[in-house]
Amino acid sequence: MSYKASDLRKGLKILWEGQPYEIVEFQFVKPGKGAAMYKCRVKHMLQGNTIEKTFREVDSFEKPDLESRELQFSYENGSQFVFSDPDTYEEFLVDEEVLGRNKLLLDDAMRVDVLFYNGKAVEVTLPIFVEKVIIETEPGFKGNTATNTTKPAKVTGGYDIQVPLFISEGDNVRIDTRTGQYADRVAKK
Amino acid sequence: MLVPKAALELRSRLLHATRSFFHERGFTEIETPVRLRAPALETHIDAESSGDYWLRTSPELHMKRLLASGHEKIFQLGPCFRHGERGDRHNPEYTMLEWYRANADYTDILADAKALIAGLAGESASIVYQGQRIDLLPRWERLTAQEAFVRWAGWDPVAVWDEERFNLDLVEKIEPAMPRDVPFVLTDYPAPAAALARRKPGNPAVAERWEVYIGGLEIANAYSELIDPVEQRRRFEEAAAQRRALNKKVYPLDEAFLSALSQMPPSGGVALGFDRLVMLFADAPTLDGVMAFRE
Numbered sequence: 001m002s003y004k005a006s007d008l009r010k011g012l013k014i015l016w017e018g019q020p021y022e023i024v025e026f027q028f029v030k031p032g033k034g035a036a037m038y039k040c041r042v043k044h045m046l047q048g049n050t051i052e053k054t055f056r057e058v059d060s061f062e063k064p065d066l067e068s069r070e071l072q073f074s075y076e077n078g079s080q081f082v083f084s085d086p087d088t089y090e091e092f093l094v095d096e097e098v099l100g101r102n103k104l105l106l107d108d109a110m111r112v113d114v115l116f117y118n119g120k121a122v123e124v125t126l127p128i129f130v131e132k133v134i135i136e137t138e139p140g141f142k143g144n145t146a147t148n149t150t151k152p153a154k155v156t157g158g159y160d161i162q163v164p165l166f167i168s169e170g171d172n173v174r175i176d177t178r179t180g181q182y183a184d185r186v187a188k189k
Numbered sequence: 190m191l192v193p194k195a196a197l198e199l200r201s202r203l204l205h206a207t208r209s210f211f212h213e214r215g216f217t218e219i220e221t222p223v224r225l226r227a228p229a230l231e232t233h234i235d236a237e238s239s240g241d242y243w244l245r246t247s248p249e250l251h252m253k254r255l256l257a258s259g260h261e262k263i264f265q266l267g268p269c270f271r272h273g274e275r276g277d278r279h280n281p282e283y284t285m286l287e288w289y290r291a292n293a294d295y296t297d298i299l300a301d302a303k304a305l306i307a308g309l310a311g312e313s314a315s316i317v318y319q320g321q322r323i324d325l326l327p328r329w330e331r332l333t334a335q336e337a338f339v340r341w342a343g344w345d346p347v348a349v350w351d352e353e354r355f356n357l358d359l360v361e362k363i364e365p366a367m368p369r370d371v372p373f374v375l376t377d378y379p380a381p382a383a384a385l386a387r388r389k390p391g392n393p394a395v396a397e398r399w400e401v402y403i404g405g406l407e408i409a410n411a412y413s414e415l416i417d418p419v420e421q422r423r424r425f426e427e428a429a430a431q432r433r434a435l436n437k438k439v440y441p442l443d444e445a446f447l448s449a450l451s452q453m454p455p456s457g458g459v460a461l462g463f464d465r466l467v468m469l470f471a472d473a474p475t476l477d478g479v480m481a482f483r484e
Contacts, residue, residue, distance in 0.1 A: 006273060028276025031364070032400055032410060033384045034356035035233045036273065054361060056353070057233075058435075 003061045008038045013045065014061040016053075020045040020117050029054075045122050065118050073110045081106070083114060094121040104159035105130050105177065126177040131186060132156050133172055140168035150182075192481050196471045200479060203309055203467055207266065207286060210305050216262040216288060221251035223268065227443035230428040231384060235272040235437060237281065243440065244270035247460055248287055249385065250446040253414065256291050257453040264288035266463065277475040278406065278465060280483060286466075289458035294413040295386070295397045298457040299374065302401060302409060303329060306372070309470065318404035318469050321369050329401070330368050333377040341366040346379045347394050355382065364405065372403045385421070386412035403469055411459035418450040 003014055010026045025041035038055040045064070071083035071092060079096045081103065094114065096103060098121055105126060106112075115123040132155035150162035161175060163182045176183040208218065224242035229250055236243035248265050255263055269285040290297055307314045307325040314326040332340070335347045342358040367373040376399040380388055383396030397413035415421050422442070429439045467479040477483055 028274070028279055029360050030233070030274060030279060031356055031359040031407065032378075033231060033233060033382065034352075034359065037356065037360055039360065054357060056357075 002063060005038055005055050005057050005059045005061075006036070008040065008055060013064055013066060014042075015064040016042070016061055020064040020066075020122075024050060045117060067116045069114050069116065070111060071114050073106045073108065073112065076103075083112065086111070092116075092121060094124060098122060099124055101159070101180065102126055102177065104157045105132070105175065106157070128177060129174045129183060130177060131172055131174050132159065134163070134167060134169050137163060137167060137169055140166050140171075192478060196467075196473065196479055197481055199471050200467045203470060204266065204463075206309055207305065207463075210308060211262075211264045211288060214262070214301075216264045217260060219252070219255060219260070219263050219265055220267065221245075221248045221255075221265060225443075227441045227446075229385070230425040230432070230440055230442070232428045232431040232435070236440065237270045237272045246271050247285060249458070249460065250443050252287060252289055252458070253453055253456070254446055254449045256289055256414075256456050257449040257451075261291040262289070277477075278468075280464070280476050280480060283476075283480075284463040286461040286463045287459065289414075289456055291454045291456045293457040294455065295376075295399055295411050295457050298411045298459045299329075299399060299401075302411070302459065302461070303327075303372075306403070306408075306466070309466075316404075316469060316472075318472055319474060321404060323369070323404055323469075324371055325403075329372040329374050331374040331376055333395070334375055334379060334382075335377070335395070337363050337366075337375055346382075350379055350381045352381065355379070364402065364407075367402055367405070369404060372401050372408075374399050374401050376400075383415070383424075384410075384412070385415050385424070387415045387417070406465050406469060407462075408465055408469075409459050409461035411457065414453070414456045414458050416450055416453045416455060418447050421450055422447055 010023055012023045014021055021042040022045055023040050024043045027039040029039050030036045036057045041050050041052050043050045072086050074082045074084045081094045082091050084091045113125040114121050134153050135156055137153035138151050149165055153163040154160055161182050172186045172188050174183040174186055223245055224239050225245050228236040228243045228246050234246050236246050247269055266286050268282055270282050274281055310316050310325050315324045338346050342362040346355050377395040378398045380394055380396050386396040386398035389395050389397050400410045401408050425442055432439050464476055464479055471479050473479050
């Protein structure tokens, strides 16, 4: 199974020159009477660097050997994080670098999507919103409901975010894992 | 996404002003078939099928038959279709403006284009597109393809033709280097990129073809039209062979067009992407801002 250049679109994952890339920016171009071309910015799925590349109409790409599994977080073991299949309890290792700062947002038994390339975990997608408790921030200003002025805060797990001024220690907040930023305050459990 | 009402009102005014421009200059608005048995054979332009027919990729061949039958100044505004062309600046269905003048060439057409586009901008004869002020009068910068490629890509496509390199460098080197504060005309294309243009008298290595870019958008493509039926048939057959090699559909030759060509006077003509022109005046970064319904 392979892709034609005309299949390219933002988010598609391809094997190009033997390496797995994700298309992060995509533009269809067709100069004058010339052949169609596809101006892309592609991200190397293992190294994380991005480059610009214009693909031609005649180019084709293999599908990278990718497999997505829904796993739950088990425990941290040095520089590796252990996730397990909730049904079979089979364990999978994820390198610390793959998680990046998101490692601080993991909770026990949190369900995540782990993407494997040739059997190696290369991407971990957390739930869109994760709920945390503020453990450190300047005292809140109850009357100030503005959300455009922010102050630094730390949440359970040690993750640092910017929060609105009305947030106090002990508050429950939700973090949007797509942006890594504060989303809203939620009622305490 | 809903297109702002103001953009569609602007589009309506531009359609009206464009028609007025041509009527005031003695042009006849004409309509030609949308469903064709034989769309123009060009290597990289693919037609959408419509039953036993094809939807036109351009009204060019029928408009030239009208020139051959004695019409001297004609224009048409209407839908054209190109299979597989979809992006910020492409849509498989779009609105084309084409106009032709008998006993004229591509320089006469350039004068028309300047007057039309500057006129649409009103008294200021300028627009602001994506933060860039563009003066539409009086100076349109102009380079031959040879000058532009030698200057910005470091090679001469007239001396050594390499189609793939030409198109890639056009996108990666030439287009980004073009001035943005005035319209930019790329002219006198290498003869192998002539498409339906005639070769330049006295310099057959280049063809009398220009394209104008405004604000980085490719707006229009013009020719001193090829009126030699033997040469035209040879080019169609060459395009057919290239399409066959690329595994693309090969359309039949338009014999009615080819036989009319010997009656056609020397002419200039142009195809202008009307939706892109509206993008400029609406300051829209993509076609989504100017087409009422985009799939």
